[in-house]
Amino acid sequence: MSIDNIVLLLAVLLGLVALLLAVHLSENRKDRAKKQQLNSYEKILDQVGAYIYVKDVKGRYVYGNQLTLDYFGVTLEQLKGTTDNYYFSPVVAEILQRNDRKVLSQQQKMSDDIFVDNNGLHKVFHEVKQPLFDEKGKLIGLIGISTEITDEFNLRSELEQLANSDPLTDLYNRRSYSVFSEHEFTKAKRISSPLSMMIIDIDLFKNVNDTFGHLVGDEVIKRVASICDKHIRETDILARIGGEEFAILLPDTDIESAFKLAERLRVAQQTHKAEDDDLPSITISIGVSSLQNNDNSFNDMFARADKALYLSKHVGRNSVNVA
Numbered sequence: 001m002s003i004d005n006i007v008l009l010l011a012v013l014l015g016l017v018a019l020l021l022a023v024h025l026s027e028n029r030k031d032r033a034k035k036q037q038l039n040s041y042e043k044i045l046d047q048v049g050a051y052i053y054v055k056d057v058k059g060r061y062v063y064g065n066q067l068t069l070d071y072f073g074v075t076l077e078q079l080k081g082t083t084d085n086y087y088f089s090p091v092v093a094e095i096l097q098r099n100d101r102k103v104l105s106q107q108q109k110m111s112d113d114i115f116v117d118n119n120g121l122h123k124v125f126h127e128v129k130q131p132l133f134d135e136k137g138k139l140i141g142l143i144g145i146s147t148e149i150t151d152e153f154n155l156r157s158e159l160e161q162l163a164n165s166d167p168l169t170d171l172y173n174r175r176s177y178s179v180f181s182e183h184e185f186t187k188a189k190r191i192s193s194p195l196s197m198m199i200i201d202i203d204l205f206k207n208v209n210d211t212f213g214h215l216v217g218d219e220v221i222k223r224v225a226s227i228c229d230k231h232i233r234e235t236d237i238l239a240r241i242g243g244e245e246f247a248i249l250l251p252d253t254d255i256e257s258a259f260k261l262a263e264r265l266r267v268a269q270q271t272h273k274a275e276d277d278d279l280p281s282i283t284i285s286i287g288v289s290s291l292q293n294n295d296n297s298f299n300d301m302f303a304r305a306d307k308a309l310y311l312s313k314h315v316g317r318n319s320v321n322v323a
């Protein structure tokens, strides 16, 4: 090999080393840049008001943002490799892990509301989980984002409760009564079980208002509701369906039993001792009906009970009729 060739080879090798060094250096810089980028992403995630976490395919935590770490009371190093069993009751952990398995097996995003009992405090979280894949498309775990929705959930429940109940008596309102009735009507027809109902109307209630005032009238309505409530079964549905009008749906009850209950209610309202609450005495009229073979909808039954109530009023009130 001539000197010229050796010099040339050396030059080429030096060039290669220089290139390798340059690549290596730039790799380090890239790594550092990547690390810096990751750090700043993590800092951003720490400021998000949501619990963000990453789990591997076995459901073990790989990452959790600061909110998650604070909630679990661990550092990131302590979090790594742990599972939900460390942080939640067995029931909640099972729900969370079932959701993880669903996301991982179906490789699809999912969301769920989770109820957690945290040292006696009931909290509700909305969680969204999504599968994670590497650059080659291989499943490597999942990412989850949970937000606490306890306040929103409680508000929603309260609004639902308000929409379904009567604020004066706390009984179901007419709307709820219709929903329950339709449901029970369909069920009773399907399994051929008896179903009865009654409509109760306070007699001459206008006189109560006119004589004692509207507030006393309200208290009387509440007392009527409470007396009815004491006489019915758990499965019966008592509702206030109008101003001084109530209805009771009686699943699994034939017409004779419904009539007997109506009589008991009528007597109970009439004999309620005035000294018990200083409120004026009242009487009630009742119309009773039962499911018949040719009924097409619950309205047919309701219309018969209404007709029977009209009869009770017509014969002088304080009575029970069946139609």
Ligand SMILES: Nc1nc2c(ncn2[C@@H]2O[C@H](COP(=O)(O)OP(=O)(O)OP(=O)(O)O)[C@@H](O)[C@H]2O)c(=O)[nH]1
Residues within 6 Å of the ligand: 168, 201, 202, 203, 204, 205, 206, 207, 209, 213, 214, 215, 216, 217, 218, 221, 242, 243, 244, 313, 317
């Ligand atoms: N205090 C009070 N009164 C109500 C309420 N809703 C309806 N009413 C009153 O109930 C009365 C019902 O009167 P009517 O429909 O004439 O019937 P009634 O006086 O009970 O007579 P009969 O039904 O024929 O026995 C009216 O005076 C309404 O103002 C309520 O929430 N509170």
